Amino acid sequence: MTPMGFGARAGHLLLIALLAVIFGGLALAVLSLPSESPGLSAQVEAAMGETGVTHPVTAVLLDFRGYDTLLELVVLLLALAGVWSLAEGSPFADRRPGTMLDRLSRFYAPLMLLVAGYLLWAGSASPGGAFQAGAVLGAAGVVLTLTGWRLPVALAGWPLRLILVSGVSIFILVGLVAFFFGAVWLDYPLEWAGALILLIEAIASLAIGATLAALFLGGRPEAHP
């Protein structure tokens, strides 16, 4: 470690003192809060009947605050667009996996698809849903990438990009369905709400999975097939 000058050391002490004060203040503020938050659980519970799903988390994510979730999907897509703007092509060289990895991944990958499908379906009634299913799909993509599997060149261009934007796109389009029923954007008609939410979740999980796997790959696969 290099010896610090007096100024640097004083600066460090000052920084520590400042952080301690901020921490103390925040701790006091948190302690001052009532332990029972007024929250919105009761209102969510009361409105569940108008959502078309039975799990409150899914109702909040896809219905009450669906607009937030749409923008979160945009964040994910934006992260990938940002990475692609930096890196041209994938830095992964082809490698041959060992026998063990090769066999196991052949076994795991279909299983992970199945798990993703289940998580997606379960989301309407219990914890689960598009983000969880998408994460498992993304992990399946990572495992396949690590064992040397590559997206066919024919699919690596616009078809892949279409899948990547499909989550946000279907959300916007389903939201527009409301116009035919004289309602505002993202207001699903009650008799269709359950089915529409499942449609959004199914396509969104595919898009999320593809985005996560593509983020792992690093660059645009099309640039260096």
Add this chain to the structure above:
Amino acid sequence: MDTAVWLQSGLTAPILLPLTGALLAFVMRRRATPIGLLSVVALLGAVILQVPSLFADGPQRLAIGGWGAPLGVDLYADGLSVAMLLMTAVVGLGISLYAAAYFRDTPARGQAFWPLWLLLLTALNALFLSADIFNLYVTLEILGLSAVALTAIAGGADALVGAMRYLLVSLLGSLAYLLGVALLYHAYGTVDIALLAERIAAEPATWAAMGLMSAGLMLKTALFPLHFWLPPAHASAAAPVSAALSALVVKGSFYLLVRLWIELFGEIAGGVATLLGLLGAAAVLWGSIQALIQTRLKLLIAYSTVAQIGYLFLAFPLAVGTGATAWSGALYLALSHALAKTAMFLVAGNLLRFGGHDRIADLDRVVQRLPLSMAAFALAGVSIMGLPPSGGFIGKWLLLEAALTEGRWGWAIVIILGGVLAATYVFKVVGYAFTQSENPHQAQPVPATMEWVAFALAVAAVLMGLIVSQPLIVLEIGNPFGIQAEVAVQ
């Protein structure tokens, strides 16, 4: 379907148009430029269409998904929101036209630029329209990430280091803001600004939330002394990106701070308003002096942004007692600064393209070779200095009026001194543009579009000083500055 729903649904257009454009530009990379230009033209049209209904029916509220606060997310547009949307659409169109020419020789960068740029516009518009502090957090995330990615497009060590630092700062600011949102939600059980305004009380959780959210937004707005990240990021980015960062992105977090301040924190803030004003005053002086000693044009313009942001924060203490005058002044300044600063950064881009460098001392009689660009720089400079007639003059005049009616001479002196310093650094550039350099250089052609766009925006900044009453009327539709409350208190 009845017309009221149609009109309300129009509020989603400024968000959905650039978002759809971004998705299309992402998928159809080769068509990214025409898609981007079309989206931005459509956006400007959609925003202009909002103005008549704003005049006729006052502020608009739209409950997305039909739920309404507190369960759902509401969009809300009053005069302040629409003024910011108009600023974004006009400056956005200028930057888009410029970028189409700028990236013509580097198609790969252009293809990366368009989706990110359209998402940045989406985030800004969503921010200006949101009435929900959690939803605002998501818009801040999209805004920060797209701005960072756009900074990095320029490539090279400077831009990447600047972008990395920008990313870390932006994340820290977002997280501080989010922690404040969590505290407010726990204490008051809602994230809707209007409902929070009814329930908020002076207690430790509110103070902590105010501190966290204000600090996070000050960091993102680059208020002195939290401005350290701005000059490297804004100066190293590609010209259209520099313009977008300085003109629009910092205004997003400033707008949000003003909103929160007026709706939630103003009543309980006490001396914090004076602190913000003092930091603003320090920013005006420090930023101007730093701008004066820079040897590179883009850094000079970036430090000028630090100084101009300082002006915006003078409104916080001045609004106590004078209310609308100070806020109108600061926002008028923000709008005209957006036009003028875009023009300046685009001119800097033209000079960089022309001479291959932006060393101020080697500008080498550029006024004879790029007269249109230098005219644009000088006109934009008029607005930055605050000389009449220009938007900058009106903004500073209103701030000055707010300071003088209350006899606060200290603030008035800062406002005038900042203008004098701005004149000094603008004339320094213009002076070198007339003199012959010792190092002559090979000149590259600059596309005419790039010159004309910069000129048009600079002219618009000056016009803001001639057409004053209409923008001011728009700004005050729906009483965004809470004047009724002031009268009641008096």
